[in-house]
Amino acid sequence: MSTGEPPINSPEIRRLSPVIEPGHTYGTVTDKISAIVLTRPASLGWFAGFALSFSIVMMLTVALAWLITKGVGIWGINIPIGWGFAIVNFVWWIGIGHAGTLISAILFLLNQKWRTSINRFAEAMTLFAVACAGVFPLIHTGRPWMAYYMFPYPSTMGIWPQFRSPLIWDVFAVSTYGTVSALFWFVGLIPDLATLRDRAVTKPKQIIYGMLALGWRGSARHWHRYQSAYLLLAGLATPLVLSVHTVVSFDFAVAIVPGWHTTIFPPYFVAGAIYSGFAMVLTIAIPLRKAYNLEDFITMRHLENMAMVMLATGLIVAYGYFFEFFLSKYSGNKFDVFLVDQRLHGPYRYFYFALILCNILTPQLLWFQKVRTNVPALFVMSLIINLGMWLERFVIVVISLTRDFMPSAWGRYSATFWDYATLVGTMGLFTMLLFLFVRVLPAISIAEMRELVAHTSEDDHK
């Protein structure tokens, strides 16, 4: 690293910004990343952000307590629109989680070095998004204290779950996803927890990090098995993440409701999930690198790559929208044709127009490198895509349910204060967990950054 030409001067690399700025050694990456957790005092901004998100979580607890007291009648749902915000939010959150797994598992299998500095907090994002998502299926049941009915347990009534139902598939898919994401995250954290244990100066920190690190000491024998396990987990998480949103899309596609009963749902739900997830990773990464001066580790290269993934998945989503539209028209099925008409001209048409604007038109700006390398523009765009993906689920859930087969059974849906309080409340929960995470765990994998330093210095020697 100290010898030879800095990599920035080679013509091939000048075109792309590096994945780590030159000049770092094993010691400096360790110092810089662990300092955020161990030595840097929490800033005023951190306290302000934490306090704000914590107060929003308090609002969530009020909303949930009121829901449990009064029942789901406090929401805007009715018959025929039995799936309102709860399902919209559930699908939105679980989709956001998918980018974390994609970054940590699929990019790992594809040996993409740029994943290293973003995978840790992307995985944290996955876990927190799954936690937020998990709230909704639980509370939308109406009697959340009976939710254990969905799990197969030897009940005195002698009944068992109906395993042919997509809703039971959902229970297994989401709980497996949550478990495997947590395992993957924890396994990745073990070496870093050991680093924190060895660098912590206060007794309580040494004990807590020490217990969490499980006595890791970096033995080559341990690394050998660790790498096998990590690779296998990545290989397992990859089909898992694709299956989870496929199963979520089955919740819709297996039903016969117009606009839901299509075979294009699984792939286009998965693409949409990755799309929204990358948008959320950008929403988090941009303020994070600014606040903790991590520009050396989360470089323009990362932001640009993520923008390109968003553009690609956004185009897949656009393809999905187009074929949803085309196949409904082409089928000649009058309910499907009517549904398309409802999206374009019905009472919720502005939601559909906004969806097209947010998810298809705006991201086309990402074709321009000027936009992809403009940090504030990327940040705004990531927010727009998050909004667009939420609108997509709203359009799918609400428009199909308001006007299905029988005009006499049509209805209208509008969300109440409690719907919004719960949605915003989970955003507060998500943000609060992220604020806690950056203070107590290394937001970037230190062990993998050292590996990256080793590889970069080898490239220099060549």
Place this chain on the structure above:
Amino acid sequence: MIHQHRSHIYGVLGEFDNEHALMEAAEKTRNAGYRRIDAYAPFPVEGLSEALGLKSNKVALLTLIGGLCGGLGGFGFEYWCNVISYPLNIGGRPLNSWPAFIPVTFELTVLGASLSAVFGMLALNGLPQPYHPLFNVERFAKHATSDRFFLCIEARDKKFNLAEVARFMQSLGAHHVNEVRDD
């Protein structure tokens, strides 16, 4: 004096500046006939396990077994629930509607495989292990997980002789050669 305290000595630890020096030292140590050796690095060093003579490990096998148990157990359980214990006749459709059982079977396969990959890896590594003699060496406790590389020749090696091993370690270019005490 050396031989009297042998039971309290875990091994001899040498410190190296970078992964290349460590790898070279590991190869030389193995070539010199030592077998009970281990290397310590703050990140996985490519080729180090081969240099130490480690062959394939059992994590993959455990993962396969876990996945098979999860998958077969999951399908078997669904079959038992929906066909034997609580059959529901819906319009005369077959009770063993196996395609509908696949999503849960798949999820449980992944769950079983992942759990056995992680817990199998930890068990084979003997973790969690809060105490280890190496942590008695101050420089190891401070630097092993951050920026330094260590090689340990353990006392249970047949060829182990404290003075000789310490001299050998120095000849490898290690600095801060320490005896690791286990008391």
